[in-house]
Amino acid sequence: MRKNSERIESLSKFEEVIDYKFKDITILNRALTHSSYANEHKKSSISYNERLEFLGDSVLSLIVSDYIYKKYPDYPEGDLTKLRAAVVCELALAYIAKNLKLGDYLLLGKGEEATGGRDRTSILADALEALIGAIYLDRGLEASKQFVINLLENEIIQAAKEGDLFTDYKTKLQETLQKTSKSKIEYKIEKEVGPDHDKKFYMSAIINSEVCGRGWGRNKKEAEQMAAKEVLNRMGVYYE
Template sequence: MAVGSTDPIGHPFRSPGLLRQALTHRSAGAPHYERLEFLGDALVNLLVAEALFDRWPKVDEGALTRARAELVRESSLASIARDLELGDRLVLGPGEMKSGGHRRDSILADVVEAIVAAIYLDAGFDACRARVLPWFEGAMARMPPPHKVGKDAKTRLQEWLQGRRKPLPVYALLSESGEEHAKTFRVSCRLAEPEVETEGDGGSRRAAEQRAAEAALALLEG
């Protein structure tokens, strides 16, 4: 789809160059989306924080923080990009195009943030809020009640063990594979008491550790 004067979700850009920049990866030359992404990251966090603050007036800071993190994480933003079919509109260099950059979560998430910034610069904060918040409404509606918004798996595993005076888990990197821009990490999670060892894969070491911790919790709580 060619870049025109309208963004992927219907915003009529007065400055079409902003949209073009927001959809251009650095591999395709300048101007690309990275500066917009920087601004868009802050805007997305603010917009989602504001929406959660209004939605849950009696919820404490910790639960609000965890809910926001869930909504703005890379995979959540990439899902929004796919809903908006942004992958088909990305402008990529030959190498990124060949390696499937238009499907990669990291790039798709960055582009969502860049487009948020482009809308803000083109039309102001109120127009940006009105256009962007509906992208998150479905995910917000599916979130559990605030008192059940969970801590991450590593934190829950640590608290489970500490509550029973057991040694803390030890995480170890088992392997990493793939090209530099699309690595997969495999990590083990070893417990001494009870004796348990699980493994997890992820696009980052932290994500792999979370999955290994989830597997350990499933054994302990199962």
């Protein structure tokens, strides 16, 4: 009973952080429950946030698309797509989640907790999408829109003004190759290290059958980005 009251108190504090009051706080609890926690409490049949993440991803994309379509009427389709991608990419969402201290309110399994899950990019980004999905279920699209725009408007404007909030090294590398050599690049997994809850992927970037860069990450996409970054560095195109 004490644990339940402590959890409700924690969720209420998070509602203050995000300036949103849920009609049904159990939806918020689900949005902040990671699958690793549910797996460790299988007998309790605890719901976790993956389905909400799926829903929130679509809601987020729609809201951001609608906003930038109306705000930037002169942008062609390609620029709108790049702008949206800069705002809703995993790194950008994790950055926003960290600002909200969202990780402090997550329910994680002991293994995930022990390996730094509260600060992991993929977990934070997924939880933020789940939160958006939860708000959509709780009060509908208009409430979701208000929440997302309040959360991301400054980032959207900054991205439109300055370019990508977070550099997409793969795209940068592809564009650079198209301008210089027309060579094609492919990415290949070299190895996977660690248990499922804390796996590292090691990736190579291959151009004309030659390994030109290597990188690692917590997921395949991140590893590809880091491999592409190394290739750019070797080509003299430097990114911090």
